[in-house]
Amino acid sequence: MIKPIMKDVLFLQQKSEAADLKDLPIAADLEDTLRANRDRCVGMAANMIGHKKRIIIVSTGFADIVMINPVITDRSEPYEAEEGCLSLSGTRRTTRYQKITVEYQDKKMEHHKQAVTGHIAQIIQHECDHLEGILI
Numbered sequence: 001m002i003k004p005i006m007k008d009v010l011f012l013q014q015k016s017e018a019a020d021l022k023d024l025p026i027a028a029d030l031e032d033t034l035r036a037n038r039d040r041c042v043g044m045a046a047n048m049i050g051h052k053k054r055i056i057i058v059s060t061g062f063a064d065i066v067m068i069n070p071v072i073t074d075r076s077e078p079y080e081a082e083e084g085c086l087s088l089s090g091t092r093r094t095t096r097y098q099k100i101t102v103e104y105q106d107k108k109m110e111h112h113k114q115a116v117t118g119h120i121a122q123i124i125q126h127e128c129d130h131l132e133g134i135l136i
Contacts, residue, residue, distance in 0.1 A: 002036045003029050003049035005086045009135065012047055012087055016131040019046070019053040019068050020109075027066045027107055030057040034064060041086050043123040045130030048087050056127035060120055067104035072128055073113075074101035083126055083136050092136040096122045 006012060019026070026046050034044050034057050046055040054069045077098035084091045100121045103113045116124060126136065 001029050001032055003033045005033075005037070006048050006050050007087055009088075011050075011052075012130070012135055013133040014047070014052055015133045016045070016047055016052045016054045019055045023051075023053050023055060023068075024107060026051045026053055027055050027057070027068065030055060030066065031064060034059065037086060043127045044086070045127045047130055054131050056124070056131065058120060058123045058127065066107055067102070067124070067127075068106065068109065070102050070104035070124065070128055070131070072100050072102050072125065075099065075125075081122060083122075085126070085136060088135060094136045096125050100124060102128075 029049055030044050033049055034041060042059045044057050046053045056067050056070055058065050075097035078095050079098060080093060081096045082091050082093050099117050101115050102124055105111055
């Protein structure tokens with residue numbers, strides 16, 4: 001189901017809780033909502049649609065990847081970036097890392113560990129910040 005985008009900064013600044021199998025409908029809503037906003041969005045976190053659960057979705061350009069309970073375990077090569085967010089107006093500067101390693105579960109709750117670089121790494125970092133209540 002396509003959900004409205006959360007704009008309440010006080011809600012967005014709260015840390016998200018671990019997700020489990022019963023939270024899979026949130027992942028489906030994230031997929032639908034990202035698809036509906038694809039012209040202006042490349043990733044979303046569950047709190048952006050009103051759920052404080054550790055679930056994100058990232059568009060790779062050819063597929064959307066749902067990550068449940070993602071954790072960035074390694075990062076290198078910092079750089080300055082300017083980012084926007086559907087939940088906030090305008091853009092803001094932030095530090096990101098060119099290379100990251102992220103561990104997460106897929107929709108079958110199977111564990112993955114993946115090295116990611118470039119723009120996809122930046123999207124994952126932005127969405128993982130959302131899970132920690134960090135707004136750019």
